[in-house]
Amino acid sequence: MRMILLLLAMMLALPAHAVEPSEMLKDPALEARAREASKNLRCVVCQNQSIDESNAELARDMRVLVRERILAGDSNADVIDYMVSRYGDYVLLDPPFKTTTYVLWFGAPLIVGIGILVAVVFYRRRPEEALQTKVAKLSAAEEKRLQKLLEDDEA
Known part of the structure; x- marks a missing residue:
């Protein structure tokens, strides 16, 4: 039973290790905003995983970029719009339903x-x-x- 609980705790803690301490913002409110924005953005390397959960190097770069934009004063919507302008609608975990995303929805x-x-x-x-x-x-x-x-x- 102990082994099962230990394995379960380790599995649940994996996403927490994706964001490294060096990436975290000192202000807890800004960090919470960054986490919220990161949860809505897809890692373009991983399959269906947010940049907040991913350990990929590109996801780390994207998390740092999100935090830089938040520190610059952007709202979460501005940050997401900026990421969409750089990576396209594919970067959204829940892409909008429009003609350019038909492939994502119906593919x-x-x-x-x-x-x-x-x-x-x-x-x-x-x-x-x-x-x-x-x-x-x-x-x-x-x-x-x-x-x-x-x-x-x-x-």
């Missing part, structure tokens, strides 16, 4: 749908191809041999 379901369609077509064609193959008839000698084998098998 994965479209690929899955195409895969299912290909599988259905493939499996529907298989039986037709199997029925179209011709089976050669047995010669008289082969039929006698088959009958003999079946009789031997029954005995």
